[in-house]
Amino acid sequence: MQITVTQAPENQKRRKPKSGEKLGFGNYFSDHMFLMDYASGKGWGNARIVPYGPLSLAPSAMVLHYGQEIFEGMKAYLARDGAVCLFRPDRNAERLNRSAARMCLPEIPVEDQLTALRALVRLDREWIPREKGASLYIRPTMIATEAGLGVRPAAEVLFFIITGPVGAYYARGFEPVRILVEETYLRAARGGTGEAKTGANYAASLLAAKNAKAIGFDQVLWLDAEHRRFAEEVGTMNIFFVLRGELVTPPLSGSILPGVTRDTVLTLAREWKIPVAERPVEIDEVLKGAADGTLSEAFGSGTAAVISPVGSFSYGGKEVQVNRGGTGELSLRFYREITGIQYGEIEDRHRWIHRVE
Ligand SMILES: Cc1ncc(COP(=O)(O)O)c(C=O)c1O
Structure with a gap:
């Protein structure tokens, strides 16, 4: 899979939370996102990394009406030796494909999903928080983008991955x-x-x-x-x-x-x-x-x-x-x-x- 990369210009980079700032969950998003389009008969193509920003969708896009959508959730961690690590991402990729099959969405080879994840996390590695317990949350998502109001599996689909820093879940110790x-x-x-x-x-x-x-x-x-x-x-x-x-x-x-x-x-x-x-x-x-x-x-x-x-x-x-x-x-x-x-x-x-x- 070939990925074209358009980097966010320096003056359009997003504000990174400062060290020590309360991150919470799902409040910040990093500079880039991965996108890939699917069309029935053509398959997946146009894999690209671009600056994080709004998507353009027809109001009749099927996902907005019939909820043909799937997603995943995993994290990238900064290990003690400074390495950027993903935890069992192949499992998430396999589960995405099982969700896809159930929701009549197209599967993506696990290796391609991992390639996309690695490319995106590598580019935005500065967004991985350094505090112990904090991490970069990764949200792969697939939506039915075909414009039309028939209740049937969409012929056009978008896969995207966004990421963002999240705080330690137990900042104050375990709380049952x-x-x-x-x-x-x-x-x-x-x-x-x-x-x-x-x-x-x-x-x-x-x-x-x-x-x-x-x-x-x-x-x-x-x-x-x-x-x-x-x-x-x-x-x-x-x-x-x-x-x-x-x-x-x-x-x-x-x-x-x-x-x-x-x-x-x-x-x-x-x-x-x-x-x-x-x-x-x-x-x-x-x-x-x-x-x-x-x-x-x-x-x-x-x-x-x-x-x-x-x-x-x-x-x-x-x-x-x-x-x-x-x-x-x-x-x-x-x-x-x-x-x-x-x-x-x-x-x-x-x-x-x-x-x-
Ligand atoms: C409904 C539901 N059950 C279980 C889990 C736990 O799954 P995992 O361990 O893969 O995060 C999640 C989180 O993704 C979930 O949303």
């Missing part, structure tokens, strides 16, 4: 989250689009999250659509429970996102000889376990926080604490190991790190 088990709304049913990373799933989740926040909760735990009994996932994270010493997480049954961090946690747990089960987990088992102590820990896993300990679950108007609302030992061990590998402090025995030379 309060989780509301969602009883009214559902995120996804088997056979739906739950396992694809598509905007519609997130749009469908907004109201439940907004209502939960309004009454003091951090996130919602989704239940399965068929029985409304089994735990699925949390906001933008997969969910893990430590039940009687066993690490348990819901199986990839089609309605939850197959998280890259989820796979990383499972791989490490198996190596550490921790008993692991991917099985349906009833919400009753979680609540009873939290009350009688057989649930010793619960945590979410995802790119943004890596590991997010759960302090309590609330269901049917009753809130039960997990591990007295504190951070569990295993949560901390996974967090330290994964971030240690990402920042080049712990040996990368799995070849999860891709260096951007």
Whole structure:
């Protein structure tokens, strides 16, 4: 794949946040973006890096009406030795292609996605924050750009990648989250689009999250659509429970996102000889376990926080604490190991790190 590069002129470069400035998440975007066009019959072409800026779209572009869209989320880190590293980007690229297949969008060879990522991150490497725990968030996105109002897969598509510096998730140390088990709304049913990373799933989740926040909760735990009994996932994270010493997480049954961090946690747990089960987990088992102590820990896993300990679950108007609302030992061990590998402090025995030379 040939990429043409148009660099942002010096006087049009964007304002970089100063060292020590609060970055938060998704507030800043770096100087350049990668774009590539698809037309049915022609395939992908015109791969280019240009200054970050607005896109030009017809108001009838199909994505705006029928939500034919997918995206990914990953990070570039500055390792201790100064190397720029991506964490398992091949996994994100493969997932993008699975999402594409589900949403009738064209796939992009994994190698081409990695080439684009590397070229963009290399060019904007000065945007990677140096503070420990901070990183450059990377957002590959694909949208249906064909102008027309027929409900059918679009014949014209745009793929783009934007990046931007994000702050350390735990600037003040681990803070276990309060989780509301969602009883009214559902995120996804088997056979739906739950396992694809598509905007519609997130749009469908907004109201439940907004209502939960309004009454003091951090996130919602989704239940399965068929029985409304089994735990699925949390906001933008997969969910893990430590039940009687066993690490348990819901199986990839089609309605939850197959998280890259989820796979990383499972791989490490198996190596550490921790008993692991991917099985349906009833919400009753979680609540009873939290009350009688057989649930010793619960945590979410995802790119943004890596590991997010759960302090309590609330269901049917009753809130039960997990591990007295504190951070569990295993949560901390996974967090330290994964971030240690990402920042080049712990040996990368799995070849999860891709260096951007
Ligand atoms: C709905 C949902 N579940 C789980 C995850 C965790 O996935 P990953 O570990 O690949 O970030 C995410 C984040 O991308 C998500 O949006």
